[in-house]
């Protein structure tokens with residue numbers, strides 16, 4: 001028997017302790033340990049009640065996800081649960097840390113639950129595209145009622161012990177420091193009072209009360225339609241809770257199993273599982289060991305308080321770091337600081353932070369026009385205009401001022417970081433920290449490693465990215481790095497197709513239906529056509545729209561006209577401009593159906609991703625997927641462009657690209673890497689240089 005199980009007998013109470021670091025995941029050994037331990041206590045006549053507790057930092061934190069997709073070795077989780085529920089003595093779950101997923105489902109099969117105040121419980125399977133498949137969708141509604149169960153299971157939100165106590169999910173709070181003692185005392189109390197063996201499966205009152213009230217489910221679906229769009233799991237979860245209400249327990253469990261198996265076999269769940277692991281991979285850099293010491297970052301400097309600088313500063317203010325904000329003149333500085341304040345005040349109005357929090361954060365800003373004030377900063381991030389000469393000038397100045405060992409970062413979107421670094425005497429300290437707009441909101445941070453960037457500088461930026469709540473992805477120097485580079489080709493094709501006579505509204509619809517929040521033209525209208533077209537010297541549709549003062553949603557509409565409710569209709573003026581530009585350029589008119597629109601917009605993204613890999617700009621294909629998901633809201637249930645490409649098949653994609661190449665030119669020529677992977681029958685999402 002493995003030593004993860006300890007069984008102790010103490011004054012009539014059997015204590016079964018499972019110790020399987022790091023999180024007591026419910027893998028095979030743990031399942032076996034639980035059954036053996038509980039059985040031992042159940043068979044011992046001297047034992048009147050059983051406490052199930054975990055050693056280490058947490059109660060069973062969930063299923064062992066490495067077992068997913070493989071047949072589960074007996075005893076299955078279902079067997080363990082059924083066994084515990086049928087023990088003829090009270091079994092008490094003693095919870096600390098987190099009881100999530102299978103962990104909570106197991107606790108729900110115990111007759112009683114006690115938890116420390118800091119514990120959290122929840123059924124987060126939805127985040128992996130799944131549902132709790134061990135009775136969770138049938139038991140939780142029996143305790144909390146279908147409304148709360150729907151909310152908790154379909155959003156996956158974990159709740160604290162106090163909220164769980166209010167809902168009846170746990171029966172008692174223990175003292176933070178004496179869980180085991182309190183659980184034993186609770187057990188003795190239950191024995192003394194001959195408390196019943198409560199089986200959640202038999203508690204039908206709340207589900208029966210909801211019978212014949214389909215509006216509970218219709219309203220829930222309606223309320224969440226936007227958030228759930230495209231995901232498979234939430235709707236399956238709603239169906240399970242409906243089953244909990246309408247069917248007897250055993251039939252409900254059967255229904256849950258069927259729906260669970262459907263999800264398990266779905267592309268959406270596979271994509272979400274892939275994304276879950278991919279997100280954890282991004283910080284692994286082959287030649288930089290995880291234990292590389294990082295530089296201490298306390299004080300931060302940000303140069304340029306425009307669109308990006310302000311948002312970047314907020315990330316650091318949010319973690320309590322003092323930020324020195326530098327601008328060219330007092331006016332720009334006041335404007336920048338004003339925007340930060342308004343953003344925080346808007347959050348306070350929405351109840352996301354208190355007025356005191358706003359002032360605390362604003363109090364951490366030191367606004368200045370004097371570069372010399374950056375001398376104390378451990379990290380300086382430059383976010384000035386996107387011009388090489390200006391950036392080099394700024395880096396020359398900070399080189400003279402910054403303290404030794406300070407990290408000098410640029411937020412450039414497209415410029416060559418090595419060239420920027422060469423304006424300093426310390427290129428080893430120069431890196432890219434590329435945020436996405438709005439910088440205080442978008443979760444992607446591309447950390448760009450220059451030819452001479454020091455390993456510890458890179459490691460520090462990656463770690464810091466996590467500290468400010470971002471997902472850091474490492475890129476090498478190259479035009480547009482990762483996310484902008486691969487997504488730019490989608491924009492290029494969208495514009496070209498519009499010139500060929502495909503309606504921008506059709507293009508936007510196809511992209512929306514694929515799962516993006518909006519299409520490229522809607523996006524341009526939202527960001528502002530002046531922002532999109534500001535560096536363009538050639539006549540484009542965007543520059544013409546700007547010339548006619550159509551800046552997008554903020555002024556006179558852009559590609560679309562907007563009514564008072566922001567409802568959009570395609571603008572006849574925009575269509576006229578598109579026709580004019582197409583005529584001037586002699587663009588041939590080529591209609592395209594929805595399938596072709598999608599292929600022409602997104603297969604080139606896959607192709608560009610392959611080029612990014614071949615050039616070593618990204619370490620692994622999954623980093624490209626994460627960059628697109630976190631930086632461009634690529635739908636999670638598609639897994640990102642590279643994962644999605646594998647679900648379609650690389651051979652198909654290569655063939656379509658070649659056909660497009662013949663019709664529209666070499667921009668579509670498949671990358672040699674993509675061709676090779678297709679020919680070898682390999683998956684691109686598994687590609688890694690690591």
Ligand code: NAD
Pocket residue numbers: 303304305306307308309326327328332382383384385386387390394411412413414434435436437
């Ligand atoms: P912006 O024009 O809104 O802001 C730039 C700010 O820098 C202005 O307030 C300007 O006064 C200030 N500035 C210019 N020269 C300066 C100097 N020498 N010293 C101090 N301040 C100076 O531009 P932005 O959109 O915030 O872009 C800034 C950088 O971020 C650019 O490199 C851009 O490519 C990059 N970026 C932009 C986005 C985006 O979506 N806007 C996204 C990622 C990266």
